[in-house]
Amino acid sequence: xxxxDQSSEAVEIYHRVNRLKLKxxxxxxxxxxxxxxxxxxxxxxxxxKKQSLYPKMVEESLNRLEDSWAQFKAAxxxxxxxxxxxxxxxxxxxxxxxxxxxxxxxxxxxxxxLREFAERIDPERKEHQVIVQAHLDVMRIVYQENIKDHxxxxxxxxxxxxxxxxxxxx
Amino acid sequence: MSKTVQAIQTASVGNKQKRAYSLGAFRILIVEDxxxxxxxxxxxxxxxxxxxxxxxxxxxxxxxxxSLFNSxxxxxxxxxxxxxxWLMPEGDGLDLLRWxxxxxxxxxxxxxxxxCSAYTSEAVVSAGRDNGANEVLVKPVxxxxxxxxxxxxxxxxxxxxxxxxxxGPDRRRKSDSYSGVERRITKPEDVKQFNERx
Numbered sequence: 001x002x003x004x005d006q007s008s009e010a011v012e013i014y015h016r017v018n019r020l021k022l023k024x025x026x027x028x029x030x031x032x033x034x035x036x037x038x039x040x041x042x043x044x045x046x047x048x049k050k051q052s053l054y055p056k057m058v059e060e061s062l063n064r065l066e067d068s069w070a071q072f073k074a075a076x077x078x079x080x081x082x083x084x085x086x087x088x089x090x091x092x093x094x095x096x097x098x099x100x101x102x103x104x105x106x107x108x109x110x111x112x113x114l115r116e117f118a119e120r121i122d123p124e125r126k127e128h129q130v131i132v133q134a135h136l137d138v139m140r141i142v143y144q145e146n147i148k149d150h151x152x153x154x155x156x157x158x159x160x161x162x163x164x165x166x167x168x169x170x
Numbered sequence: 171m172s173k174t175v176q177a178i179q180t181a182s183v184g185n186k187q188k189r190a191y192s193l194g195a196f197r198i199l200i201v202e203d204x205x206x207x208x209x210x211x212x213x214x215x216x217x218x219x220x221x222x223x224x225x226x227x228x229x230x231x232x233x234x235x236x237s238l239f240n241s242x243x244x245x246x247x248x249x250x251x252x253x254x255x256w257l258m259p260e261g262d263g264l265d266l267l268r269w270x271x272x273x274x275x276x277x278x279x280x281x282x283x284x285x286c287s288a289y290t291s292e293a294v295v296s297a298g299r300d301n302g303a304n305e306v307l308v309k310p311v312x313x314x315x316x317x318x319x320x321x322x323x324x325x326x327x328x329x330x331x332x333x334x335x336x337x338g339p340d341r342r343r344k345s346d347s348y349s350g351v352e353r354r355i356t357k358p359e360d361v362k363q364f365n366e367r368x
Contacts, residue, residue, distance in 0.1 A: 013340075014330040014364045016280060020250060021324055024191035032325040033189040035218050035317045043217035043313035047210060057206055086259065093257050094204045097288065100310040101210065112288075 051102045058107065058143055061095045062136075065114075069136060072123070081123040088132070089118035095139070105150050106158070110139045113162060127169035134165035191324065197222035197239070197247060201232035201254040201266060202286070207311075211253060214313050218320070224249070229261020233269055240277045248277055251323060253307070256287040256298075263287075264301050271302035271337050279337070280330060282323045286311065302338025304328065 018028055026033055065088060072084035096111035098104075114135040121128045138158040141147075147155055198220050202208040208225045215223050224239075226232040232254065239249045252270070256263040263285050273279040285303040287294055288310075298306045304327070307319045328339035 009334060010360045010362055012332040012362045012364060014280075014332070014366065016327070016330065016366045018324075018327050020196075020282065020327070023195045023250065024189075024193065024324060026189050026191065030189060032321070033191040035193070035321065036190050039217045039219060040313045040317050043214040043316075046213050046217065047313065050210065050213075053206075090203065090257070090259050094207075097204060097207055097309060100288065101207075 047101070054098065054102050054104070055143075055146075057098055058095060058104075061091055061098070062139060062143055064091045065095075065136060065139070069132065072132075073129075078123060085118055085121055085123055089115055092118065092135075104148050106147050106155050107139065107142050109150065109159070110135055110142065110162065113166075114139070117166070130169045131162075131165045134162050138162055191321075193219045193320075194221040196220045196250050197224065199224050199226060199232065199235055199239075199249045199252045201226045201229065201235075201252060201258070201263070203227050203255065203258040203260075207255075211311060211316070214311070214316050217313070218317060222247070228258055229254075229263065229266040229269075231260075232266050233261070236270065236278055236281065240281065241275060243275060243277045245277075249281065251320070252281055252283045254283060254285055256285055256289070256294075264297065267298075267301045267303055282327070284319050284323065299338070299341045300336070302336075304339045 021028060021030070024033060068084050068087040068091065072081050072088070075081045075084060092111045092115040096108050096115060099108035099111060114132070117128075117131055117135070121132065138161055141158060145154065147158075149155065150159075193215075198215055200208050200211050200215075200223065202211065202225070205227070208227070212223050212225065224235060226235045232252070236249060236252070239245065239247065242248075252266075254263040254266055267283055267285065270281050270283055271279055282304045283302065284305045284307050285298040286307045286309060287298065288308070295306050305319045305322050307315060328341075330338065331340045
């Protein structure tokens with residue numbers, strides 16, 4: 001396929017042999033196959049069992065977030081502050097993934113909100129730091145009080161705290 | 171009975187004439203920076219019967235793994251499918267995808283790649299496709315969704331297209347038929363077809 005490496009204005013279409021299909025033991029002209037439905041149920045059951053690990057995993061991640069935030073505040077240069085924000089960005093992304101996997105909607109909501117804010121934060125603006133702190137505080141409360149869903153007076157109250165911080169200090 | 175179990179049982183009845191795939195010979199690479207999520211995906215794949223599962227924790231490590239296993243075009247233990255996370259430090263999913271599609275070797279540039287993302291917007295799915303993803307797997311990942319994406323890659327492989335500014339699986343679904351006035355028409359003489367033989 002040396003032609004493929006030549007730049008050209010023409011459109012080239014490659015019809016490849018479906019080696020994946022052959023690897024499954026099927027023939028190239030066989031119809032679609034399936035993955036054992038019992039295996040899919042088993043896999044989902046194992047995932048649900050792992051839900052018992054959620055509190056420990058979230059606590060570890062929250063500790064990491066707070067450590068990164070402490071490093072941010074102690075940093076002596078803009079570069080070091082940027083690095084700390086980068087860690088906050090990725091850790092909040094992990095919390096969001098974890099929470100969404102096990103349907104912890106409120107934690108997912110705040111983790112996503114923090115990750116999105118970390119994308120646009122100006123590390124040199126003190127007001128922006130208030131917004132990060134608000135996220136960390138409410139996420140710790142959500143974890144400690146084991147609040148799972150969006151609904152409920154407490155959840156609404158916490159969402160309002162963050163929303164007001166964002167509105168006032170953005 | 172949960173909806174998932176019901177759906178799977180219905181599928182099971184419908185699958186009577188179909189073949190249950192054996193994935194024991196498959197080698198799948200998971201590129202994910204969060205070890206817990208990588209282990210979760212590994213667990214699911216193992217239950218599906220996937221024989222070889224390897225993990226990389228960054229785009230950079232993913233490149234090293236792919237180079238290690240797929241540089242030899244004739245190797246028997248090549249990586250068959252890559253599942254790659256969109257957001258990662260040290261080389262994100264899109265960067266890895268561009269590297270794969272831009273590679274010189276056929277055993278790498280045609281590698282089936284599934285981009286995992288929590289974003290569900292059309293723009294994100296388009297960005298994945300525009301950078302050469304075969305499929306996009308929307309998080310949170312469930313066993314059903316993962317199985318469905320794998321089956322798409324196995325049963326409905328898209329031909330690869332090289333056009334100015336793009337190399338990757340054809341972004342159009344066969345069922346998409348567009349006949350609007352702005353339709354771009356390529357003359358038959360401007361299309362070269364390459365059929366691979368075994």
